[in-house]
Amino acid sequence: xxxxxxxxxxxxxxxxxxxxxxxxxxxxxxxxxxxxxxxxxxxxxxxxxxxxxxxxxxxxxxxxxxxxxxxxxxxxxxxxxxxxxxxxxxxxxxxxxxxxxxxxxxxxxxxxxxxxxxxxxxxxxxxxxxxxxxxxxxxxxxxxxxxxxxxxxxxxxxxxxxxxxxxxxxxxxxxxxxxxxxxxxxxxxxxxxxxxxxxxxxxxxxxxxxxxxxxxxxxxxxxxxxxxxxxxxxxxxxxxxxxxxxxxxxxxxxxxxxxxxxxxxxxxxxxxxxxxxxxxxxxxxxxxxxxxxxxxxxxxxxxxxxxxxxxxxxxxxxxxxxxxxxxxxxxxxxxxxxxxxxxxxxxxxxxxxxxxxxxxxxxxxxxxxxxxxxxxxxxxxxxxxxxxxxxxxxxxxxxxxxxxxxxxxxxxxxxxxxxxxxxxxxxxxxxxxxxxxxxxxxxxxxxxxxxxxxxxxxxxxx
Amino acid sequence: xxxxxxxxxxxxxxxxxxxxxxxxxxxxxxxxxxxxxxxxxxxxxxxxxxxxxxxxxxxxxxxxxxxxxxxxxxxxxxxxxxxxxxxxxxxxxxxxxxxxxxxxxxxxxxxxxxxxxxxxxxxxxxxxxxxxxxxxxxxxxxxxxxxxxxxxxxxxxxxxxxxxxxxxxxxxxxxxxxxxxxxxxxxxxxxxxxxxxxxxxxxxxxxxxxxxxxxxxxxxxxxxxxxxxxxxxxxxxxxxxxxxxxxxxxxxxxxxxxxxxxxxxxxxxxxxxxxxxxxxxxxxxxxxxxxxxxxxxxxxxxxxxxxxxxxxxxxxxxxxxxxxxxxxxxxxxxxxxxxxxxxxxxxxxxxxxxxxxxxxxxxxxxxxxxxxxxxxxxxxxxxxxxxxxxxxxxxxxxxxxxxxxxxxxxxxxxxxxxxxxxx
Numbered sequence: 001x002x003x004x005x006x007x008x009x010x011x012x013x014x015x016x017x018x019x020x021x022x023x024x025x026x027x028x029x030x031x032x033x034x035x036x037x038x039x040x041x042x043x044x045x046x047x048x049x050x051x052x053x054x055x056x057x058x059x060x061x062x063x064x065x066x067x068x069x070x071x072x073x074x075x076x077x078x079x080x081x082x083x084x085x086x087x088x089x090x091x092x093x094x095x096x097x098x099x100x101x102x103x104x105x106x107x108x109x110x111x112x113x114x115x116x117x118x119x120x121x122x123x124x125x126x127x128x129x130x131x132x133x134x135x136x137x138x139x140x141x142x143x144x145x146x147x148x149x150x151x152x153x154x155x156x157x158x159x160x161x162x163x164x165x166x167x168x169x170x171x172x173x174x175x176x177x178x179x180x181x182x183x184x185x186x187x188x189x190x191x192x193x194x195x196x197x198x199x200x201x202x203x204x205x206x207x208x209x210x211x212x213x214x215x216x217x218x219x220x221x222x223x224x225x226x227x228x229x230x231x232x233x234x235x236x237x238x239x240x241x242x243x244x245x246x247x248x249x250x251x252x253x254x255x256x257x258x259x260x261x262x263x264x265x266x267x268x269x270x271x272x273x274x275x276x277x278x279x280x281x282x283x284x285x286x287x288x289x290x291x292x293x294x295x296x297x298x299x300x301x302x303x304x305x306x307x308x309x310x311x312x313x314x315x316x317x318x319x320x321x322x323x324x325x326x327x328x329x330x331x332x333x334x335x336x337x338x339x340x341x342x343x344x345x346x347x348x349x350x351x352x353x354x355x356x357x358x359x360x361x362x363x364x365x366x367x368x369x370x371x372x373x374x375x376x377x378x379x380x381x382x383x384x385x386x387x388x389x390x391x392x393x394x395x396x397x398x399x400x401x402x403x404x405x406x407x408x409x410x411x412x413x414x415x416x417x418x419x420x421x422x423x424x425x426x427x428x429x430x431x432x433x434x435x436x437x438x439x440x441x442x443x444x445x446x447x448x449x450x451x452x453x454x455x456x457x458x459x460x461x462x
Numbered sequence: 463x464x465x466x467x468x469x470x471x472x473x474x475x476x477x478x479x480x481x482x483x484x485x486x487x488x489x490x491x492x493x494x495x496x497x498x499x500x501x502x503x504x505x506x507x508x509x510x511x512x513x514x515x516x517x518x519x520x521x522x523x524x525x526x527x528x529x530x531x532x533x534x535x536x537x538x539x540x541x542x543x544x545x546x547x548x549x550x551x552x553x554x555x556x557x558x559x560x561x562x563x564x565x566x567x568x569x570x571x572x573x574x575x576x577x578x579x580x581x582x583x584x585x586x587x588x589x590x591x592x593x594x595x596x597x598x599x600x601x602x603x604x605x606x607x608x609x610x611x612x613x614x615x616x617x618x619x620x621x622x623x624x625x626x627x628x629x630x631x632x633x634x635x636x637x638x639x640x641x642x643x644x645x646x647x648x649x650x651x652x653x654x655x656x657x658x659x660x661x662x663x664x665x666x667x668x669x670x671x672x673x674x675x676x677x678x679x680x681x682x683x684x685x686x687x688x689x690x691x692x693x694x695x696x697x698x699x700x701x702x703x704x705x706x707x708x709x710x711x712x713x714x715x716x717x718x719x720x721x722x723x724x725x726x727x728x729x730x731x732x733x734x735x736x737x738x739x740x741x742x743x744x745x746x747x748x749x750x751x752x753x754x755x756x757x758x759x760x761x762x763x764x765x766x767x768x769x770x771x772x773x774x775x776x777x778x779x780x781x782x783x784x785x786x787x788x789x790x791x792x793x794x795x796x797x798x799x800x801x802x803x804x805x806x807x808x809x810x811x812x813x814x815x816x817x818x819x820x821x822x823x824x825x826x827x828x829x830x831x832x833x834x835x836x837x838x839x840x841x842x843x844x845x846x847x848x849x850x851x852x853x854x855x856x857x858x859x860x861x862x863x864x865x866x867x868x869x870x871x872x873x874x875x876x877x878x879x880x881x882x883x884x885x
């Protein structure tokens with residue numbers, strides 16, 4: 001084991017000085033928040049997303065950031081005061097697994113753009129180039145407190161392409177919704193889906209061993225591509241002028257980005273034995289799996305996930321739609337969370353436009369199941385499952401995912417404790433600006449919503 | 463010696479089980495939502511045999527006493543749109559018994575029901591005690607028969623077969639919905655034209671089919687024709703899946719024209735025509751958590767639907783996606799309450815309403831003489847985090863072990879053993 005680690009380290013060192021990012025990024029985020037407000041939220045009960053709970057505490061929002069958190073913060077005229085006595089405040093909810101935009105509503109053939117199911121390895125495709133920015137589902141998720149979500153390609157392919165993290169502010173280009181500086185992800189998929197899709201066409205993969213061979217062949221090509229690029233980059237300017245610049249390859253560029261540690265791996269995988277195999281493959285080629293998604297059997301290898309610092313992005317109770325999803329236990333999330341005495345990283349994800357609106361309820365079910373299984377888990381800790389942990393898996397936990405001074409002011413005010421089904425989102429702030437306010441009926445409507453039932457109304461007002 | 467002892471234990475166990483059934487069970491000091499009345503009351507409930515023999519605010523005596531102080535007791539929840547017992551694993555066709563390529567209208571799933579499906583203990587441990595199990599839609603816009611099952615896991619099935627017909631209308635990639643309505647009307651006209659003498663033998667029916675262009679066009683079999691006859695002559699409930707407001711109005715028209723016992727399922731745009739639905743007294747099965755404009759038929763989907771419909775006095779029942787967790791209608795009910803429905807109304811939608819709409823007998827209501835299908839909850843049943851502490855079906859205290867609880871034990875206890883050697 002030790003020897004293996006050394007190999008990984010020696011593989012990684014040369015990459016540290018090397019960046020694959022194309023110099024001027026044509027797809028760079030142009031996200032701009034709404035005009036930020038200066039707000040003092042007073043006397044709130046708070047789950048801060050880092051596992052702490054505060055009562056009757058104030059949160060100060062200034063210039064789009066969390067400026068302070070504490071009791072009886074000084075009141076000045078510059079701040080709009082929100083009395084949150086008896087209410088609950090949490091960080092903006094984050095979903096690490098969404099297909100909004102790539103499988104928008106209405107679910108029709110003409111905008112179902114989530115699976116480039118024409119080849120088992122399509123690392124060259126990017127979800128953001130499929131996303132329909134007018135999907136009416138974003139606004140619904142916002143009312144569920146979701147401020148950030150990660151949009152992934154589907155799971156038809158072994159390697160399905162790049163995912164993208166967005167802020168939940170509906171805009172008319174994807175660039176203007178992209179979370180600034182968030183890393184891309186690579187969607188990979190185990191198990192039944194790729195082997196069914198391609199096996200039915202009588203092509204590889206048609207078995208799980210075919211799946212494994214498919215990933216490994218791709219990583220071998222990526223490793224060679226990366227060395228070639230690095231060789232070129234290591235040359236003097238003069239030599240660079242003389243020689244040929246290696247041709248870019250979109251597919252291998254993405255895979256090399258993973259090997260270089262710039263792109264996270266989001267791996268759809270249900271069965272425990274397959275997750276263990278995927279960890280072996282990651283070790284073989286020296287990349288890191290950020291999270292296993294769906295992982296209905298994650299509880300069977302919870303310690304292994306914790307040892308490898310891999311999150312489990314899981315449902316509270318979905319199961320049985322496939323054979324690989326048959327061994328569901330409702331304590332799955334709690335068991336992953338509690339692995340190695342609480343070193344586990346558990347995430348509640350949705351993969352669903354209804355579920356994303358109620359991630360607090362999904363966390364509540366998962367917590368209740370954990371308590372029934374005998375674990376001692378606080379609500380404050382369970383709140384991490386839908387805030388800081390998905391932020392960590394997406395590589396944005398340094399700037400969002402918890403109510404901490406200096407972080408983005410992505411904040412939700414709930415009518416009551418968010419672990420109750422009766423809790424409603426009252427206000428959502430994204431980067432310190434009101435994005436939703438239940439009381440004043442301030443809410444976004446996508447272009448799709450406008451006049452589509454009655455010409456003089458928006459869809460949601462019907 | 464050890465074996466001998468074990469056998470005695472077994473014998474005692476069997477004896478005990480026999481005894482329990484004849485013993486009365488008193489549930490004391492429970493907060494009772496009886497399914498019918500709006501306000502709960504703190505009271506006592508006595509189970510004798512398979513029935514509720516007394517329910518009272520005053521003291522009762524029973525052989526076994528369960529103190530339910532501070533606990534909510536409700537009727538067992540009825541899943542009104544499930545595949546319980548006929549689908550084990552969604553994507554595994556060899557475990558699916560929910561569709562037919564041959565029969566268009568008279569296809570029923572009763573004979574396929576598997577009381578040993580692992581979905582049954584799972585949903586039961588979450589509060590579902592019986593199920594209206596429905597097949598997939600057939601190629602005909604009306605057709606396919608659902609059955610009622612009591613989820614006691616006994617191989618001797620307690621249930622009623624073929625008590626409801628299903629159908630659907632809406633946007634589709636093959637053909638106009640106007641064509642769908644034409645087919646429905648042709649089928650209904652054909653059904654009305656049938657005399658009892660026409661359907662005495664299969665040979666008689668075959669003759670009728672030969673004489674009917676719609677029956678021939680639809681490739682109907684005698685069992686399809688019998689089901690159609692039952693639909694128009696025996697008041698068989700017809701659950702039509704439809705969502706668009708204009709479709710809901712068209713279905714109201716058909717109900718009135720053909721005197722159908724119509725229930726509409728989906729009904730995502732019902733909020734736009736709620737008064738008309740109420741006036742025609744049509745019960746609805748809705749998924750209150752579904753606010754997605756999932757198709758062009760569902761553009762008006764809204765999270766406030768249940769509350770809006772309740773205000774019009776419409777009888778409501780709930781469904782959840784047809785995927786294993788039918789108990790999630792509890793969460794849906796909680797969401798409905800959070801968005802404006804009354805608590806008692808939501809509770810009734812989960813319990814008594816399906817019994818009244820589909821004629822499911824003496825269930826869904828906690829009252830003297832009713833069958834004792836009931837739940838003692840550890841907390842508010844509309845909170846998805848709550849679970850039953852006890853489930854009674856036909857008066858029997860049901861073991862709440864599930865495959866899921868067994869697997870949980872396996873991976874939280876005795877972890878030093880390889881999993882194959884754990885309990």
